[in-house]
Amino acid sequence: MALTLPAHPDPLDEELAATGLLHDLAHAFGGPFHYVLPERFDANLAAFRTALDEAAVEGRVYFAKKANKAAAFVERAARAGAGVDVASHGELREALAHGVRGEDLVVTGPAKSTRLLGAAALHGALIAVDAPDELDRVLALDTPRPVRVLLRRFPPAQPKSRFGMDDRQLEDALARCAQAGERVRMEGFSFHLSGYAVQPRTDLAADLVALCLRARVLGLQADRISIGGGFAVDYAPADAWQTFLDTQGPDDYHARKSFAASDFYPYHSPVAGADALRAVLAARPHGTGAPLAQRLREAGVMLLLEPGRALLDGAGSSVFTVQGVKDRADYGIVTVDGTSLSLSEQWFASEYLPDPTLHSTAPQPAAGPYRACVGGASCLDSDLLSWRKIAFPRRPRSGDLLVYPNTAGYQMDSNESPFHDLPLPAKVVLHREGGRLRWRFDHRPAC
Template sequence: MALTLPAHPDADHDEILRSGLLQELSHAVGGPFHFLRPDRFDANRAALRAVLDGAGVESRVYFAKKANKAAAFTERCADTGTGVDVASHGELREALGHGVRGEDLVVTGPAKADQLLRVAALQGALIAVDSPDELERVLCLETPRPPRILLRRRPPSQPESRFGLDDGQLDAALLRCAAAGDLVRMEGLSFHLSGYAVQPRTDLAGELVELCLKARMLGLQADRISIGGGLAVDYTAATHWQAFLTAQGPDDYHARKSFATADFYPYHSPVAGADALRAVLTARPHGRGATLAARLREAGVLLLLEPGRALLDGAGSSVFRVQGVKDRAGYGIVTVDGTSLSLSEQWFNSEYLPDPVLLTEGRTGTGEPDADDPAYRACVGGASCLDSDLLSWRKIAFPRRPRVGDLIVYPNTAGYQMDSNESPFHDLPLPPKVVVQHSDGRLRWRFDRRPTR
């Protein structure tokens, strides 16, 4: 039996696939492309906002811009007053250029360049200070107003993390900020925590609330904490995910490639998105006392969060055109007009697993098989000269043998997949992003930016 992992049903996404628009865009673009759905971004943001408001927690949401470079999502942040998390001078410039106010930015990342620190301070952005020397560089900035900072704590549960200050460095940094007086506004604390487990995030957030109270005793503002992102996205049903993990093995992949299941993203999560945020807020730090939401309210601490993937759930997909098909013993190799650099999971010793959809060339629909057109298993390779350039090592269960000109659509790729590793290798152009929206009862589209050729 062919190994499958169907994505959750999405009626609006299916409508786009049936409309014939993607075939027209493929013809116009002349190569692979990504299509974006800002309406889903707005819906995800509204769901997070509803949880925060329902918990009675004063809060700010910052979109982690590294998750997708598209201007459309940054523009939605500007229009709705949503903050943006940036980690480079280029990301900061892009956010400002698309209308996000400086005071609505939080600047993260390790060992920030002096130029980034200076511009962030001038624009009134909040800077997550990651090390003692970075704090000293911030204190040496000569800007009209004092820089706004958070002190980033290294998670005690992840001592090997390269991010943040250990307990001794944090104590010294608090004293340094208190001694600096009006040279800096120490507004609170933050952390970067790997993984998607709820309780560790609640535990560390509860500790940061207590550290804020300690910092106030030193005369510091310390009225906010950032818990970062780490809200899982649920791509597929639990039964499909468990069946996949149980059944998958080397025979399901080209060249009998093997993957450690621990390296796969958890494509099913029983608690995801807004529900995960609710779980973080309603859990009790270290299982004791009041809930995190109650502690935040009692201490007068503002909650900041920086989701990326969770805001982009369902907000875009990636489209590739079939350039050739060759048969092997028991399966085929499909080559498409792009590379796996545009589907980033494959470049982290892993695989993007939700099943792609085959669109038949020359007609709408999703490639349903004819009675005399049997199902066909095939891996999907890129157009480069690298033997390792595969978008799907897995032998995908296509409803029929793909044909030259067909489209293969990978669903729900907006979160980190589209451009984390894109490269104009072989002088191939970067796939453009196309914004697709309903307007006046029909689908309308526009380029997110001028296509790069």
């Protein structure tokens, strides 16, 4: 029996198949490409803002730019007055170039370069200070305005984390910020927490609210906290995901590769996106007392969040052209014109599991499931976009398209590389105009 994991249905898929637009684009580019859907980004952003409004919590949503390099998403964030989370000088430059104001940036990441710190300070960005020596460099900056900072707390529930300062380091950092006077504006605290569980995020957020109250005694502003991202995306129905986990094994993968369930992203999440934010706000920190939303309101603390993947849910897919098909004894090997570097999950000892769809230039009758893994165009044995033997409705043919759904969140470009001198897949923006779908290149300024 073929192992499948169908993604949630998307009505755009059928429309694109009917128009033939994807085949036209594949012909024009002569290689794989990604398409992005900025209107879906807009809807996801609006959903997060609605969740904050429903809880009567003052908040700010920052798009975590690392999740996708497309300029279109940063432009939409700027147009909507949202913030952008950047972690490098290049990301900061790109955000500014696409209309994001400096004061709408938050700068995260570990051990930021002095160049990045200086540029962020000059533009009035908010800097999440990760370590005492980073605070040393912030305090040494010569800037015409106070440097805006958050102090990042080490997460006690994740003792292996490499991010943040422990209690002793935070106490020292607070004292130094108070002594710095007008050179620094200490606006609050942040944390970096792995995983998607609701309660740990609520617990740590409440701890930061308490830290804000303590910091105010020292005369510091301390009126906001950042809880980062960690809002899951629900890719597939619950029953399909559970069946997949219960039945998958080495026989379902090329070369009998094995995966533990813990290796996979949770492709079904009962509480995802803006609903996950609602759950965080409604939960009682450490299981007792008032919900987090009430504590934020009573303390006058603004909530900052930095979703990436969750703002990109449904906002794009990746398209590859079939170059050839090789038959093995009981399954096939489909080779496409790109590499697994353009589907990033495969390079984290895991697998991107939502089923790709097969598109033909002409309708073809289904001939029963044809199981095949999907290999890339490189000469590496490990270059597989899908180790799993996908159940295609028929044997794919050269010239067919494989569309991997919902790849805008991290999958498209985290690890892309022009290996073999293959071009990086183009990014195109799809939008509706005059009742029809139109496309344009995603524009990025030259470096």
